[in-house]
Amino acid sequence: MIKNHEIHAQRIDLPQEADERFSIGIDVGGTKIAGLLLDGNKEIVTRATVLVAKDSTDALLTTISGMALSLLESVPLEMRAQCGIGVAVAGWLNRESTYVRFSPHLPLTGVHIRAELEAQLGRPVVVANDADAAGWAEFQLGAAREYDDAACLTLGTGLGSAIIAGGTLVRGHLGMAGELGHICIDPAGPQCPCGGTGCLEIFSSGTGAERAAQRAGLLSDVDSQRTMTGRELVAAAAAGRSDAQAVLDEVAAPLAQALTMVVGALDSGVLVIGGGFGSASEYFLETLRRQYAQLAPHPESRPIVGIEVAQLGAEAGALGAALLSLLEI
Numbered sequence: 001m002i003k004n005h006e007i008h009a010q011r012i013d014l015p016q017e018a019d020e021r022f023s024i025g026i027d028v029g030g031t032k033i034a035g036l037l038l039d040g041n042k043e044i045v046t047r048a049t050v051l052v053a054k055d056s057t058d059a060l061l062t063t064i065s066g067m068a069l070s071l072l073e074s075v076p077l078e079m080r081a082q083c084g085i086g087v088a089v090a091g092w093l094n095r096e097s098t099y100v101r102f103s104p105h106l107p108l109t110g111v112h113i114r115a116e117l118e119a120q121l122g123r124p125v126v127v128a129n130d131a132d133a134a135g136w137a138e139f140q141l142g143a144a145r146e147y148d149d150a151a152c153l154t155l156g157t158g159l160g161s162a163i164i165a166g167g168t169l170v171r172g173h174l175g176m177a178g179e180l181g182h183i184c185i186d187p188a189g190p191q192c193p194c195g196g197t198g199c200l201e202i203f204s205s206g207t208g209a210e211r212a213a214q215r216a217g218l219l220s221d222v223d224s225q226r227t228m229t230g231r232e233l234v235a236a237a238a239a240g241r242s243d244a245q246a247v248l249d250e251v252a253a254p255l256a257q258a259l260t261m262v263v264g265a266l267d268s269g270v271l272v273i274g275g276g277f278g279s280a281s282e283y284f285l286e287t288l289r290r291q292y293a294q295l296a297p298h299p300e301s302r303p304i305v306g307i308e309v310a311q312l313g314a315e316a317g318a319l320g321a322a323l324l325s326l327l328e329i
């Protein structure tokens with residue numbers, strides 16, 4: 001039985017620590033559920049993907065536990081009892097990571113997800129916010145592995161983030177630390193679906209980039225009937241189009257400003273940018289680095305913090321969920 005419902009997430013020194021346990025990580029996104037099984041060397045040995053059953057909470061929970069059970073079948077029989085199971089979800093969790101306060105794209109709002117999954121599986125399950133899980137994976141195995149203090153941002157449809165401080169995943173008073181996507185950047189800006197105004201993710205995300213391209217009337221090179229996607233915008237700017245660069249600067253500016261606040265508050269050693277939009281191109285990061293450097297205070301005495309591309313790609317959330325599960329079980 002789990003004695004402590006808080007995840008005291010501290011770095012496991014890999015692979016030095018003799019931890020032979022297998023672990024399952026499942027990332028429940030807005031459209032698909034991606035799962036993987038890690039062996040004792042933290043190598044991925046099995047993967048699974050299914051579409052999200054969005055019509056009912058029960059169907060979604062059953063799909064998650066069904067995937068966990070099928071991945072468990074690939075674990076050698078004598079290792080199964082010790083195998084961790086971690087589930088990352090797109091949503092705001094409570095501090096104990098047992099309950100979903102709010103999930104905009106999944107039928108999980110108000111669900112005691114941990115108890116439900118543990119009842120279905122008959123064994124402990126660790127639940128985490130998807131951006132926290134992805135950041136934890138980058139901290140353990142990816143772009144932030146050399147640091148004890150880092151901020152890992154995931155830029156896709158929205159903007160999620162994880163804060164690592166002193167080697168610990170910061171949860172915060174309510175379990176909602178690191179919600180950088182919903183800090184107010186422009187008090188006169190548009191309403192955000194979260195209820196706030198002028199939130200960072202409205203401007204600096206894949207969706208924000210598309211909105212900016214639309215406002216500027218930038219048409220796709222591939223299909224002139226539609227405006228550019230975020231990735232097309234980055235590609236056009238990288239190819240030297242000044243109109244695209246001006247829009248990309250608009251997208252990067254609020255993020256650069258937010259990053260100075262993060263570093264000012266936390267003294268992060270590295271800023272890791274991932275997600276479908278964030279990691280799409282080194283060129284976007286170059287734009288971001290340039291803007292950040294212009295805002296950073298007193299570079300003569302305080303070295304500019306590195307902004308690095310995430311290394312673990314789309315599997316970071318599932319990987320992080322698997323690694324977090326080993327901390328508690």
Ligand SMILES: [Zn+2]
Pocket residue numbers: 181182183192193194195196197199
């Ligand atoms: Zn918001």
